[in-house]
Amino acid sequence: MESQEKALLDRKVRKAFQVLVLQRGRNPGVKGWELKRHLGRDFRKIVQVLSEDVSSLGLEVFEVKGVDGTDDSSRFLLRFRDSPTITEAETSGIRIDDLAVLAATIAFINSKQGRTSRRETEQFLREKFPKWRVEYSLDRYVKRGYLEQDDRTLLHIGWRTRAEVDEKTLMTMILSRGADEVPSPK
Amino acid sequence: MIELCKSVERSSANPFDVDIREKIMVLKKRLPEWKFLDELLLDSEAMLELAQIVKLQDEWLKHRASSLYIDPLLIQLKVKVLPKDALVESFVRSWHPIVQVDQISPKGLEKAFVYWRDLGTMSERFKDEFGTYGVRPGTIGYEELIELGVFTGDEFDKRLKDLMAELAAGSNGEWIDYRAFIHSDSFEQTVLRAYLLAFLISDGKASLRTDPLTGNIWTMALREKAGGVPKSVAISVIGEA
Structure with missing residues (x-):
């Protein structure tokens, strides 16, 4: 009986991994209601087991709360448990200058109470980066979900930033750095 | 009131700058005066905008109460003075990239094929939005100018003769500066003189010499009509119409 339960759990955990890792639709991750459909009502327990299982691979299951805060509207996704190194970030295809624009933009939006x-x-941003890079990067990050732009051309923090970036750490890091500080070795 | 609320919504201004209580009192006081539907609609729009401001005030308070609230000036100053490398390092240290597998299924591949197969040409797709494409810049002939009514046949001949006489008097067997010769008070007249002179040169009644190194161009009236194979020279006439 116990082995049957274990086999069922294993099967559900495998299913959860497959559902989370394969992209469906435009954005990565799966909504709570979809996980419930695949895994049943106790999907949170399965997700927790999966998160522990993938931790040996340096991954975790992360939950981004939806607007209404319910289980159904939450988005679950797999992400790196620890931050990558700068060298790893460079090899991911994102330009370092573009990341600097994103960091500055997130900090600026947060300093303006979350919208500007x-x-x-x-x-x-033009005080620090060339005009063409600013416009190009902002468009790109809006498209990729790191930033959100509404019809009144107001910028907000996007769902992807909420999923991938620990904003509190980012703000603390920026504030704690000295202007003449040399970056640590890669 | 509507515009004030909208301007606060459109910017990062403090939503508490709008005195909700005062605005609602104004609306309440004015309500009995509204008689027409347009006035009542505006009144309800004002209420809606005030509700949006209350929502913004709520978000503002939540943000300030969160641990993310830091003095805006301090954070902006920090971002300005920090080197790009430090910004990147701060970002990377707080970054947890999403893991996912991108793949295309046979169904997706079929969808893509059907999409490209049925996609119209650019000119067809954007016809409604931009209309048909305009005529590209090109050349216009003497006959067409007469047809368009820019010249009459007699007038054109007379102008050519006048310009030839002017060039002959000006050059007197010597090379003179082309640009100085065609220059006139207005850009239109300058272009017209360049156009007429091109006719004289093509006809062999005048000649043109260019120096590719300096970009200087000279012209001269010829006493006898030139023979030989004519050469084409493109000269830009710059100015504002």
Whole structure:
């Protein structure tokens, strides 16, 4: 009986991994209601077991809360448990300069209580980055979900930033750095 | 009131700058005066905008109460003075990239094939939005100019003769500066003189010499019509119409 339960659990954990890792639709991850459909009502327990299982691979299952805060609206996704090194980030195909723009943009939006006009953001970023890079990077990050731009051209933090970036750590890191500080070795 | 609320919504201004209580009192006081549907619709729109401001105030308070709230000026100053490398390192240290597998299924492949097969040409797709494409810049002939009414046949001949006389008097057997010769008070007249002179040169009544190194161009009236194979020279005339 116990072995049957174990086999069922293993099967569900495998299913959860497959559902989470294969992209369905435009955005990565799976909504709570979808996991419930695949794994049953106790999907949270399965997800927790999976998260422990993949930790040996340096991964974790992360939950991004939805607007209404319910299980159904939450988005679950697999992500790196620890941050990558700068060298790993460079090899992922993202330009380091683009990451600097994203870091500055997230910090700026947070300093403006979570929303700011696109024009104001561009003006701020242009003091540090070339105009073409600012416009290109902002468009790209809006498209990829790191930032959100509404019909009034206000910029907000996007769902992807909420999923991938520990904003509190980012803000603390930025504040704790000295201007003349040399970055640590890669 | 509507515009004030919208301007606060569109910017990162403090939503508490809008005095909700005062605005609602104004709306309440004015409500009995509204008689027409348009006025009532505007009144309800104002209420809706005030509700949006209350929502913003709620978000504002939540953000300030969260641990993410830091003095805006301090964080902006920090971002300005930090080197890019430090910004990148701060980001990477707080970054947990999402893991996913991108693949295309046979069904997706079929969908893509059908999409590309049925996709119209660019000109067809954007016809409604941009209309048909305009005519590209090209050349216009003497006959067409007469047809368009820019010249009459007599007028054109007379202008050519006048310009030839002017060039003959100006050059007097010497090379003179082309640009100085065609220059006129208005850009339109300059272009017209360049156009007429091109006719004289093509006809062998005048000649043109260019120096590719300096970019200088000279012209001269010829006493006898030139023979030989004519050569084409492209000269830009720059100015504002």
